[in-house]
Amino acid sequence: MDRQWTIVTLGLSQAEQALADRVLGAHYRVLQAELPETALDLLEDSDADLLFCAQDLPGTTGTAFLRTCRVRFPEVVRILTGELSEGELVDAIGAAAVYGFVPRPWLAAQLELEVRRALENRELAYRHRHLSRKLKFTEDILERSAQTPADERLSFHKLLYCSPRMAELCNLARKAAATNLPVLIQGETGTGKELLARAIHENSERRDQPLMVQNCGGMSDELLHSELFGHKRGAFTGAVSDRLGLFPAANGGTVFLDEISEISPAFQVSLLRFLQEGEVKPLGSDRIQHCDVRIIAASNRPLGELVSEGRFRQDLYFRLNGFQLIIPPLRERPDDIPVLAEYLARKYGESINRRILGIAPEVVERLKAYHWPGNVRELENEMKRMVALADNGEYLTVANLSPHLVDLKPPRVNCQTCLELKGETLKEKIEYVETELVRQALQRHRWNQTKAAAELGLSRVGLANKIKRYGLNGRGASRAG
Ligand SMILES: Nc1ncnc2c1ncn2[C@@H]1O[C@H](COP(=O)(O)OP(=O)(O)OP(=O)(O)O)[C@@H](O)[C@H]1O
Ligand SMILES: [Mg+2]
Incomplete structure (x- = not known):
């Protein structure tokens, strides 16, 4: 007392x-x-x-x-x-x-x-009430932390990841964000180029200024010129009033030029001039205006190859290429698939008021085995479909998967290579394999040790001992993975 x-x-x-x-x-x-x-x-x-x-x-x-x-x-x-x-x-x-x-x-x-x-x-x-409240509070925190990335290193603004390649890429993107240099983002369709561009803008000192997006695909030079640099009334047929271009409108901010590979050789010259001088001249006007914008360009066609084929100006390529960020396709970073699938399922579930408890391991296996030609966008669509087919408060199971995913089998590990001793002792090899399997399970479950232990068939204490023994930790895992 x-x-x-x-x-x-x-x-x-x-x-x-x-x-x-x-x-x-x-x-x-x-x-x-x-x-x-x-x-x-x-x-x-x-x-x-x-x-x-x-x-x-x-x-x-x-x-x-x-x-x-x-x-x-x-x-x-x-x-x-x-x-x-x-x-x-x-x-x-x-x-x-x-x-x-x-x-x-x-x-x-x-x-x-x-x-x-x-x-x-x-x-x-009194104590019971107090402890229940504390427990409820802890549960809420745990639930929330299961919904959001466990720590900052696993997300870059709205971009989620846990694979080593994305970790490396986002670290570079963070460095790029701190500068004013142009950034060139490349990657297959749906890999998250626009999301990355937004993350860079939001992490830059320009975050309080606008981010303007211009898709350069399928636009005539005249239209693109007028969109980006503006025009005076009467500059061309249909120009019924003055138009402020995107570059002057985004002054102090960032302009994201999507599908940059699609611009004509003539427009490449105009853009190069702008990048060199930082000046715009609206169509039909003599007035030159200075604007301070940061350019982030994106392409899903490899720009370097277009340069070697002579279809994209090398000088412009170098100008745009202050930082080059290449987002790997989803199939090359399967570790990201469970994290993204769970996040997208929850996000979509919440938007239609459907609570999803989780994703069955057999589903995750199949999602990881698929080659995702449409990358994260395709995964997003698959998760939307699965959530729509599931009932409230259920797990997503194989029954909810699209037919073309149901029959997929996880790729077989090349056991031959795995079994070769490359100069190490048997004990070292076994420890290496064990460390890798434990680390990957932890990453897959975003360091939820209960789930990882269940997948590995270990007790929680058994897993904790292995984590300690192999010196694994969330930070190391996220650095390495
Ligand atoms: N790492 C990620 N974390 C969360 N969501 C992602 C991630 N990557 C992509 N997405 C989501 O996937 C969808 C496609 O992303 P985005 O539009 O940025 O791709 P893109 O590379 O610009 O595609 P495209 O080449 O077709 O224009 C978006 O809904 C985006 O929010
Ligand atoms: Mg895009």
Whole structure:
């Protein structure tokens, strides 16, 4: 007990009060009130723990008074004493919710026992409430952390990953974000080029200025010129008013030029000039305007190859290529698939009010075995479809998978290479294989040790021992993976 408990007594006879002072006063602070009003004042001021009240009170009954106290001081335990009929006792238990009743005349031991039990019970109830709240809080945190990336290293703005290649790429992108240099992002369709461009903008000092996006594919030079540099009224047929180009509009911010490989040789010259001078001249205008924009360009065709084929200017390629970021296709980073699949399923589930408990391991196996020509966008569509087919509060199972994914089998590990000893001892080889398998399982489950242990067929303690033994940790895993 950290502090001394306080008991307020009300309406006791002199002899009873003397007994209470002797028996209870040895352990608790006892405050005496003769009138209900005095008792209320004491309850108000003394931070009392227990009210010990007689049934016969001046102008009221103990039951009626305790009923008032139940509302005003719900934390104070109520014990009643006196001579009560059965009906009065039922009323006291029901309406005043008394914890106990001590019939007159009292026995000292009984009084002490009743009071001690009441106070201990109150303390237990309090601790139980406190711990439940704490537990609920912890559960909420755990649930939230299962929904969001476990730590910052596994996400770059909205881009999620856990594979070593993406970790390396995002580290480079973070460095690029801190500069003003142009960035060239390359990758197959749906790999997240636009998402990466946004992440770079959001991590740069330009984040409070606009990010403007221009798709350069399928645009005539005139239209593209007018979109990016602007035009004066009457500059060409259909130019009915002045138009502010994207470059001046994004002044201070970033312009994302998507499908840059599609621009004509003539427009490549205009863009190169802009990159060299930082100046724009709207179509049909003589006024030159200076703009400070950072260019991020993207292409799903390898620009370097187009340069060697003479289809893209080398000088422009070098200009755009301040930082070159190549996003690997999803099939080359299978470690990202479970993380992305779970995130996308949850995200879509939430948007249609459907709670998804998780993804069955057989589904994850198949998702990892597929070659994903449409990359993350295709995975996103597959997860949307699966969630739409699943019921609320269910796991996503093979039954929800698209037919072309159902028959896929996980690729066989090349056991021959795996079994060769390349200069190491048998013990070293086995430890290496074990470390890798444990590390990959942990990564797949985003360091949820319970899930990883279940997949590896280990106890949690067994897994913890291996983590310790091989010096694995979340940070190392994310650096390495
Ligand atoms: N690492 C990732 N984490 C979360 N979502 C991702 C990730 N990569 C891609 N996505 C999602 O996949 C979809 C496709 O991404 P995005 O549009 O950036 O790809 P893209 O490379 O620009 O595609 P395209 O070449 O077809 O223009 C988007 O919905 C995006 O949010
Ligand atoms: Mg895109």
